[in-house]
Amino acid sequence: MKKKHRKFHHINFVQGCALLLLFYLFIAGVFYFAAGEQLYWRESGYELVSLEGDYATPELADGFVVKQEFFCGMDRLQQVAVPVTTFARKNSGTVTMQIYDETAGRELASASWDMQDVTEGQLLECNLDDRTIWHHTLSIRLSSDGKAGGAIAPWYASTVTKEDSRFSYNDEPADGTLCFFTYGKDMIWTGFHYFQIAGAGFLLLLGACCLLFYKKKYKKKSFLLNLAALLRRYKFLIKQLVSRDFKIKYKRSVLGALWSFVNPLLIMCVQYVVFSTIFKADIENYQVYLLSGIVLFNFFSESSNVAMYAISGNANLITKVYMPKYIYPVSKVLSTCVNLLISMLPLILMTLATGVKVTKAWLLIPVDLVFLLMFCMGIALILSSILVFFRDIQFIWSVLLMALTYATPVFYPETILPDGFRATLNYNPMYQFIKCFRIIVMDGVSPEPRIYLQCFGISLLYLLIGFFVFRKTQDKFIFYL
Amino acid sequence: MAKAVIEIDHVAICFRMSDDKVRTLKEFVIRLVTKKINFHEFWALQDVTFTVKKGDVLGIIGHNGAGKSTLLKVISGIMKPTKGDVKTHGNIVPMLELGSGFDMDMTGRENILLNGAILGYTEEFLLEKYDEIVAFSELGQFIEVPLRNYSSGMVMRLAFSIATVVNPEILIVDEILAVGDADFQEKSKKRMKELMSGGTTVLFVSHSLKQIREMCNKVLWIEHGKMIAFGKTQEICDRYENKKGVTNEN
Numbered sequence A: 001m002k003k004k005h006r007k008f009h010h011i012n013f014v015q016g017c018a019l020l021l022l023f024y025l026f027i028a029g030v031f032y033f034a035a036g037e038q039l040y041w042r043e044s045g046y047e048l049v050s051l052e053g054d055y056a057t058p059e060l061a062d063g064f065v066v067k068q069e070f071f072c073g074m075d076r077l078q079q080v081a082v083p084v085t086t087f088a089r090k091n092s093g094t095v096t097m098q099i100y101d102e103t104a105g106r107e108l109a110s111a112s113w114d115m116q117d118v119t120e121g122q123l124l125e126c127n128l129d130d131r132t133i134w135h136h137t138l139s140i141r142l143s144s145d146g147k148a149g150g151a152i153a154p155w156y157a158s159t160v161t162k163e164d165s166r167f168s169y170n171d172e173p174a175d176g177t178l179c180f181f182t183y184g185k186d187m188i189w190t191g192f193h194y195f196q197i198a199g200a201g202f203l204l205l206l207g208a209c210c211l212l213f214y215k216k217k218y219k220k221k222s223f224l225l226n227l228a229a230l231l232r233r234y235k236f237l238i239k240q241l242v243s244r245d246f247k248i249k250y251k252r253s254v255l256g257a258l259w260s261f262v263n264p265l266l267i268m269c270v271q272y273v274v275f276s277t278i279f280k281a282d283i284e285n286y287q288v289y290l291l292s293g294i295v296l297f298n299f300f301s302e303s304s305n306v307a308m309y310a311i312s313g314n315a316n317l318i319t320k321v322y323m324p325k326y327i328y329p330v331s332k333v334l335s336t337c338v339n340l341l342i343s344m345l346p347l348i349l350m351t352l353a354t355g356v357k358v359t360k361a362w363l364l365i366p367v368d369l370v371f372l373l374m375f376c377m378g379i380a381l382i383l384s385s386i387l388v389f390f391r392d393i394q395f396i397w398s399v400l401l402m403a404l405t406y407a408t409p410v411f412y413p414e415t416i417l418p419d420g421f422r423a424t425l426n427y428n429p430m431y432q433f434i435k436c437f438r439i440i441v442m443d444g445v446s447p448e449p450r451i452y453l454q455c456f457g458i459s460l461l462y463l464l465i466g467f468f469v470f471r472k473t474q475d476k477f478i479f480y481l
Numbered sequence B: 001m002a003k004a005v006i007e008i009d010h011v012a013i014c015f016r017m018s019d020d021k022v023r024t025l026k027e028f029v030i031r032l033v034t035k036k037i038n039f040h041e042f043w044a045l046q047d048v049t050f051t052v053k054k055g056d057v058l059g060i061i062g063h064n065g066a067g068k069s070t071l072l073k074v075i076s077g078i079m080k081p082t083k084g085d086v087k088t089h090g091n092i093v094p095m096l097e098l099g100s101g102f103d104m105d106m107t108g109r110e111n112i113l114l115n116g117a118i119l120g121y122t123e124e125f126l127l128e129k130y131d132e133i134v135a136f137s138e139l140g141q142f143i144e145v146p147l148r149n150y151s152s153g154m155v156m157r158l159a160f161s162i163a164t165v166v167n168p169e170i171l172i173v174d175e176i177l178a179v180g181d182a183d184f185q186e187k188s189k190k191r192m193k194e195l196m197s198g199g200t201t202v203l204f205v206s207h208s209l210k211q212i213r214e215m216c217n218k219v220l221w222i223e224h225g226k227m228i229a230f231g232k233t234q235e236i237c238d239r240y241e242n243k244k245g246v247t248n249e250n
Helices: A001-007 A013-038 A195-218 A223-250 A260-284 A288-306 A329-354 A360-389 A393-407 A419-427 A430-444 A449-479 B023-032 B068-075 B107-119 B124-138 B141-142 B152-164 B182-196 B209-215 B233-249
Strands: A041-043 A066-071 A077-087 A094-101 A106-114 A123-132 A137-144 A153-159 A165-169 A181-187 B004-018 B039-053 B058-059 B083-088 B091-096 B169-173 B201-205 B218-222 B226-232
Touching: A013 A195, A013 A288, A013 B169, A066 A393, A066 B182, A077 A094, A094 A223, A094 B201, A106 A123, A106 A449, A153 B201, A165 A288, A223 A329, A223 B107, A260 A449, A260 B201, A288 A329, A288 A360, A288 A393, A288 A430, A288 A449, A329 A360, A329 A430, A360 A393, A360 A430, A360 B152, A393 A419, A419 B209, B004 B023, B039 B068, B039 B201, B039 B226, B058 B068, B058 B209, B058 B233, B068 B083, B068 B201, B091 B152, B107 B124, B107 B141, B107 B152, B107 B233, B124 B141, B152 B182, B182 B201, B182 B209, B209 B233, B218 B233, B226 B233
Parallel strands: B058 B201, B058 B218, B091 B169, B169 B201
Antiparallel strands: A041 A181, A066 A137, A066 A165, A077 A123, A077 A153, A077 A181, A094 A106, A094 A137, B004 B039, B004 B083, B218 B226
């Protein structure tokens, strides 16, 4: 009789595989669409050290030409900018900036300004519309039709000379280096090979499905098949536990689940009042910056704090009923995840209220959240199993968590960190997830593929560590509860 | 012959006990450094071998600390045996002690779903049997009230109703047969008998020999983790009583 009930919503194996493959294709397609341009180009890592100009060149008058040749290790050039001085006087005439590709021997772009309108310290910006330059030697040529005593001049660093750059006045080599900035992009191979990569993933998945089919047919043991069977069997239990945790959290409070919505907003208000005077100037759209950090970090701290007690707190059940013990920490993290999803709402509303536009990149938010969820699961598995043997971990963890709160740029800009400390951000998992989220929401573009890879690597690593720690220790839980 | 449902083959459980549990890191490190971690082994079960056939009602008797509950835990898969092998065929439903699977802040209805899920029932099954559970528990309108407002008898009635609605292949009962008032006790005894006649295998731990004699057809007697005897109810119970009489006289 029971057997019949258990097979109520039965999808068979082949259908399941087909669904999985379709889902994969769908995700791959959406990802390609949403990530767009960022799959092909990223902000160039090639940095020309921007110089502090200490002198101005002679004024650009009567056909005087200032030229700077430099090597530009970028794939695409977007903009070249040169700071100029007006000598604090009225100037007249037209100043022209030309960008040449010396290697290829052609002009890339030019731009002109009326010197009347140029202000002191202004950056003359010449746009190149993403011209592809492939690591060529370029030159900037500045000239004007102004008269002596009525023309502007660019800044230069008189004592700096570089190997791969040449500075000249009227084609006569001169000492020093012109002050200028370049903005460009580098090509990434992921975009150009996206279909190969996605196709390889598809084939891999298909292969895995075939292997599982073979194993199933010949009744061989397989970890994945067991996992699928367990998931199907305990789906209802997980659902019940999650809904229990969620209901209990706000039971007997007047606002109930609305607190998940209001709470991050209130925390944001407090922190905004406290920190906005200090950091506001450094951060564009500080409200969204703050709120996104708070929401993601809260999810992490709450899930780790709740899930830590998942095993020891359910001791009376674990000693009475058999079920896979993974279910306890996993259900705790999932129920906190419901809170996270609710907190997303005020975050999105706040973002829209501050005038940020919704872009297709927002489709990538779930990707970041899934990585974060995997990471939190891993931490939850580790903490919950350690707590059974060493109760001290709860106190150690509270200190670690506080340290991590301050080490992660949640309410302050990362630029205030001293250089030595900033390097640690690379090893701070929460920072990666929050940064990825902020790029998507605040800049409206996808982060570069490397960041996804980093986030995925971190989350998978912690999930696997958590899984193995838990699996290794779970049989001993019962003796320590 | 009836099929074997539970096969216990030379099962032994060993607890490695340090003299007192080391639960903090500091304590652990200090003990490790001073080499004062000395575990002594405690065999909660040793060389237990028996087979339960389908439809058997097995009573387990023995003094406090004899290993009865440990044996049940091994059978239901909560503990893995240190040595030996346990084979069970069919789903095992434990009759939980008062409130272990319940959440006191949730209503009876929510608790039926939660507790049912914990016992491994499916959603469809629970929804189908929901009315039956409520009717059997005699809770009536209280089903929509949070459990913290129930009397302990009401909670137990609910627990019993959920555990026995399923006709499990193996039911584990750890001394909770006296549930609720006299009427409900009568009813629950009847339900147990129904289950047993329906082919459910029951493992039953009790200190009441009267209950054992009444319900069980086989008895396992363990003392200090070792099997003393396994066989027909009448014979084992008599021996147990005699032994008890002897020790009492001393």
